[in-house]
Structures are given as structure tokens and as C-alpha cells.
Amino acid sequence: MSVQEADFDAGDACRALTSSDCGAIVQFVGVMRARNEGDEVVSMRLEHYPGMTERSITDIAEQAARRWSLGEVLVIHRIGELLPGQQIVLVAVSAAHRQAAFSGCEFIMDYLKTQAPFWKKEQLLDGRSRWVDARSSDASAALRWD
Numbered sequence: 001m002s003v004q005e006a007d008f009d010a011g012d013a014c015r016a017l018t019s020s021d022c023g024a025i026v027q028f029v030g031v032m033r034a035r036n037e038g039d040e041v042v043s044m045r046l047e048h049y050p051g052m053t054e055r056s057i058t059d060i061a062e063q064a065a066r067r068w069s070l071g072e073v074l075v076i077h078r079i080g081e082l083l084p085g086q087q088i089v090l091v092a093v094s095a096a097h098r099q100a101a102f103s104g105c106e107f108i109m110d111y112l113k114t115q116a117p118f119w120k121k122e123q124l125l126d127g128r129s130r131w132v133d134a135r136s137s138d139a140s141a142a143l144r145w146d
Contacts, residue, residue: 024098034084040125
């Protein structure tokens, strides 16, 4: 698990999860969009509470590992100032079989969106800025795992 300002290489992450017991690796890379809620977004600042955020991500990964037979789990979440098109988050999961890898990756991403403590503030093209609230669609997605 890593919370960092630096960008990451998803290919390196995939190679790091490869092992002889691994039959599947699923990755999700979240990328910053240039539009949100009908507005053009020029940048977004992500903040976190050091220690608390990492513990939350570790707990989410452990929950996934208890639900499915996962091999390795890697989560990298960026903080700081991000621009449209830049990578925000990587979730990579390995497992012996693809369904466990797909489900584990989806679960982790759904829970990151709803339970990991990050604060996001968008800077809009028209000069305004706003905090990004949690989406009800993210909460609905996470509820399917209950």
C-alpha cells in the first residue's frame, strides 16, 4: 500500500504481482477526468490524513483477502495536485483464478471510493473551486458486497 505524490507505472505493478501460483492479475487504474458535474476541471488536489488513510486501505485489502483467495494485492493512491489525464489510483490483485482477481479488485476499488479518507478539491476552468462529495453511485456499488 502506498499513498504518494509520485506517479506510478502500472506495468511495473503487474510484473511485481506475477508468480508461479498466479493465474490471473487484474488491475484498475483511475485517471482524473477533465469534466465533472458538467464543469471543466483544470486540476484537483487530493489530501489525506497520514496514518489513518493507510490503515483504512490496508483494512480494505485485508477484507478482500478474507472474501476471496487472493495472492498479492497492491494499492497505490496519489495525493497532491493532479491534472486531467493523470493517474490517481492503482489497484492490482493477483489470484489463482480470474473470478477471484476480478471480484477482489472491484471490491477494493468500491471500498476505496466510499471508505478511504481522502479529500478532493477541484479547480474549475471558470475560476471556482469546490470539494468533491461522495457519489451515491459509489455508495450503491459498495452496498452490493454486503
